[in-house]
Amino acid sequence: MSTLILKNITKKYNKDVVVNNFNAEINKNELVTIVGPSGCGKTTTLRMIAGFIEPTEGTISVDGNDLVNKDKNVFMEPEKREIGMVFQSYAVWPHMNVFKNVSYPLKLRKVNKEELTRRTREALRLVHLEKYENSFVHELSGGQQQRVALARALVMEPRLLLLDEPLSNLDAALRETMRSEIKEIQRKLEVTIINVTHDQTEAMTMSDKVIIMNKGSIIQIGTPEEIYNNPANSFVAKFIGSANLINCKLVTESESTMMVEVFGEHLEIERKETLNENGILSVRPHHITPMENSTLKGKIIRKLYQGDRIEYHLQVEEEVIRMITDASYNYPVDDVIGFQITKGIWLND
Numbered sequence: 001m002s003t004l005i006l007k008n009i010t011k012k013y014n015k016d017v018v019v020n021n022f023n024a025e026i027n028k029n030e031l032v033t034i035v036g037p038s039g040c041g042k043t044t045t046l047r048m049i050a051g052f053i054e055p056t057e058g059t060i061s062v063d064g065n066d067l068v069n070k071d072k073n074v075f076m077e078p079e080k081r082e083i084g085m086v087f088q089s090y091a092v093w094p095h096m097n098v099f100k101n102v103s104y105p106l107k108l109r110k111v112n113k114e115e116l117t118r119r120t121r122e123a124l125r126l127v128h129l130e131k132y133e134n135s136f137v138h139e140l141s142g143g144q145q146q147r148v149a150l151a152r153a154l155v156m157e158p159r160l161l162l163l164d165e166p167l168s169n170l171d172a173a174l175r176e177t178m179r180s181e182i183k184e185i186q187r188k189l190e191v192t193i194i195n196v197t198h199d200q201t202e203a204m205t206m207s208d209k210v211i212i213m214n215k216g217s218i219i220q221i222g223t224p225e226e227i228y229n230n231p232a233n234s235f236v237a238k239f240i241g242s243a244n245l246i247n248c249k250l251v252t253e254s255e256s257t258m259m260v261e262v263f264g265e266h267l268e269i270e271r272k273e274t275l276n277e278n279g280i281l282s283v284r285p286h287h288i289t290p291m292e293n294s295t296l297k298g299k300i301i302r303k304l305y306q307g308d309r310i311e312y313h314l315q316v317e318e319e320v321i322r323m324i325t326d327a328s329y330n331y332p333v334d335d336v337i338g339f340q341i342t343k344g345i346w347l348n349d
């Protein structure tokens with residue numbers, strides 16, 4: 001598969017608009033993550049694609065065939081959509097063994113025994129559970145149970161796989177392993193995956209493309225690099241990768257650069273479109289670096305030791321800014337130090 005197109009998708013509950021005019025195109029074999037804070041409409045969007053929730057307005061199509069088209073009154077039942085889904089709760093059956101759990105969807109569709117066994121074993125191999133086919137699910141760890149759920153979705157050879165925070169109940173190390181395994185499965189099977197999470201690290205490390213939502217609307221769509229290097233606004237800059245957001249003023253513009261005033265000093269940055277002379281400078285904590293003779297000064301009010309690096313919180317005028325240095329820059333709390341801003345991005349809000 002398959003290009004999935006969502007056009008003007010809106011979901012309202014009475015007057016509450018929980019998804020507002022969602023437009024996106026998801027290409028064949030892409031792993032796309034929808035990320036945003038709790039309640040922003042991620043799960044509702046995913047469930048509209050799966051067919052468990054009907055949109056109030058809009059069209060969802062795969063390769064030109066409508067799954068939903070509110071104008072034409074088209075609504076395809078979820079079981080006809082050839083879409084696999086894995087949820088946060090494992091939703092596996094504890095009283096059945098692993099083989100039976102994974103083969104269940106095939107049994108429902110009356111697939112013959114030989115093919116059922118072959119496809120079930122293949123799915124178990126993909127998630128590294130081939131040795132556990134006779135184990136009962138309640139004997140397995142959380143991570144293994146989530147793999148059973150994943151295998152059960154894969155056994156149907158879906159054209160599209162939807163993941164609704166399937167890793168959020170797992171510990172950090174296991175989450176990391178599963179992220180790379182899911183990515184590997186995606187490459188091997190050439191399946192299109194839409195993943196939902198509120199974990200920005202997961203979004204950045206797994207995805208070909210990231211869709212950032214807030215309050216029902218898409219704020220930005222792009223590759224992880226595009227979103228990190230070119231956040232659309234301060235919400236994205238703060239949500240992805242964390243950033244200092246500092247008030248600044250436009251001084252002059254040239255073809256490719258602009259001069260801004262920040263903390264009373266001039267700084268040259270890459271030129272961006274400006275709506276007026278006041279903006280926000282987004283500065284990543286590692287783009288603030290100590291500089292002995294700088295006129296920019298800050299008082300260290302907090303020091304967070306992180307092994308190979310140190311995060312400092314500096315009081316600069318009315319603002320607290322975060323600076324991350326390597327551990328060789330070792331200053332005590334209450335010191336006043338000079339610093340420089342090595343890179344900043346102009347934002348209009």
Ligand SMILES: Nc1ncnc2c1ncn2[C@@H]1O[C@H](COP(=O)(O)OP(=O)(O)OP(=O)(O)O)[C@@H](O)[C@H]1O
Pocket residue numbers: 013016018036037038039040041042043044045198
């Ligand atoms: N059946 C419903 N009736 C009314 N409001 C609903 C219903 N289902 C969801 N909502 C509201 O829609 C909004 C979006 O919910 P949704 O579950 O899509 O958010 P989410 O981004 O997936 O959040 P989370 O990360 O917490 O799962 C929320 O404010 C929620 O309260």
